[in-house]
Amino acid sequence: MLRIGMLTSGGDCQALNAAMRGVVKTIYNKSKEEVEIYGFLSGYRGLIYSNFKMLTSADFSGILTKGGTILGSSRTPFKTIEEPDENGVDKVEAMKHTYHKLNLDCLVVLGGNGTHKTANLLRKEGLNVVTLPKTIDNDLWGTDMTFGFQSAVNIATDVIDCIHTTADSHGRVFIVEVMGHKAGWLTLNAGMASGADIILIPEIPYDIDKVIAAIKKREENGSRFTILAVAEGALSKEDAALSKKEYKKKKEKSRFPSVSYEVADEIAQKTGLEVRVTVPGHMQRGGSPCPYDRVFASRLGSEAAALILKGEYGFMVGYKNREIVKVPLEEVAGKLKTVSPDATIVKEAKMLGICFGD
Numbered sequence: 016m017l018r019i020g021m022l023t024s025g026g027d028c029q030a031l032n033a034a035m036r037g038v039v040k041t042i043y044n045k046s047k048e049e050v051e052i053y054g055f056l057s058g059y060r061g062l063i064y065s066n067f068k069m070l071t072s073a074d075f076s077g078i079l080t081k082g083g084t085i086l087g088s089s090r091t092p093f094k095t096i097e098e099p100d101e102n103g104v105d106k107v108e109a110m111k112h113t114y115h116k117l118n119l120d121c122l123v124v125l126g127g128n129g130t131h132k133t134a135n136l137l138r139k140e141g142l143n144v145v146t147l148p149k150t151i152d153n154d155l156w157g158t159d160m161t162f163g164f165q166s167a168v169n170i171a172t173d174v175i176d177c178i179h180t181t182a183d184s185h186g187r188v189f190i191v192e193v194m195g196h197k198a199g200w201l202t203l204n205a206g207m208a209s210g211a212d213i214i215l216i217p218e219i220p221y222d223i224d225k226v227i228a229a230i231k232k233r234e235e236n237g238s239r240f241t242i243l244a245v246a247e248g249a250l251s252k253e254d255a256a257l258s259k260k261e262y263k264k265k266k267e268k269s270r271f272p273s274v275s276y277e278v279a280d281e282i283a284q285k286t287g288l289e290v291r292v293t294v295p296g297h298m299q300r301g302g303s304p305c306p307y308d309r310v311f312a313s314r315l316g317s318e319a320a321a322l323i324l325k326g327e328y329g330f331m332v333g334y335k336n337r338e339i340v341k342v343p344l345e346e347v348a349g350k351l352k353t354v355s356p357d358a359t360i361v362k363e364a365k366m367l368g369i370c371f372g373d
């Protein structure tokens with residue numbers, strides 16, 4: 016008997032179901048043993064509190080195109096994972112207990128950065144863990160791509176495409192705020208895909224005067240509008256120079272709900288132009304996965320199953336140089352993959368005339 020536990024943790028994204036289906040279909044197709052699948056509900060919480068449901072192959076039928084996660088998800092912050100919960104429960108011990116009580120052979124964990132830190136901890140505690148890289152942010156170390164990312168790029172691109180027509184009609188400056196946490200992958204890709212004129216990402220702190228100069232230059236060249244794709248984590252040069260603590264304090268005191276509103280205010284004040292902000296927010300994580308993600312997540316899921324069938328544990332199944340690879344969890348955990356300001360894609364964007372405010 017092969018007993019597999021599975022959970023999805025952290026912010027959801029498209030293709031989580033496709034990835035789980037990939038694992039389970041492959042296991043059922045290839046396993047010579049009987050299989051039992053235990054789906055833990057709401058991420059690590061399900062493992063901590065032994066909240067799970069037994070799943071059969073029928074549960075994975077018809078979910079390739081379904082967004083969200085059939086298991087539910089939650090954020091269980093790594094920084095407090097080793098602290099007892101409000102009832103004094105030792106969370107790590109509880110997870111180990113559930114795993115051993117159910118006599119699991121392994122745990123399949125689908126998640127992003129925080130999730131991988133906990134997965135690596137569980138590996139160190141002796142559990143057999145295989146992980147899959149999900150997040151719209153594409154900021155996971157050890158893989159060139161995460162699933163969910165391309166679907167989110169599609170949505171953010173659609174938003175900016177729509178904004179283009181109305182910006183043109185009204186001759187306005189428009190800011191579209193794109194998710195991505197502390198990484199600029201989503202903004203950079205959606206911005207380039209939709210022809211944004213200015214792209215502001217956390218990795219390249221902006222100078223507001225350079226941003227304004229780019230808008231003015233467009234005006235001088237006869238453009239009626241300007242589109243800015245601004246990452247939710249974008250930072251001005253001044254903010255980038257602050258310590259973490261100072262920056263946090265500044266944000267707490269700020270009258271702006273997010274960086275885009277601050278940029279909009281500065282542009283409006285300094286130019287007198289009409290500026291609007293659009294924040295698509297969690298829409299970027301919602302809906303059906305795009306075809307790329309359906310194929311990508313299915314492939315990753317299938318390769319994760321292949322590892323399980325070989326009894327190879329302690330790896331994330333990732334994607335490097337167009338190949339599916341296995342990456343040791345200790346290499347993945349705790350590291351962020353951000354956009355290098357020297358990356359060729361940034362250079363090419365600049366050659367296309369896109370301003371990064373630097």
Ligand code: F6P
Nearest residue numbers: 026127150151152194195196300
């Ligand atoms: O990590 C995915 C993500 O959507 C980030 O882009 C964003 O900063 C964050 O999650 C939002 O988190 P929450 O869903 O908890 O508000």
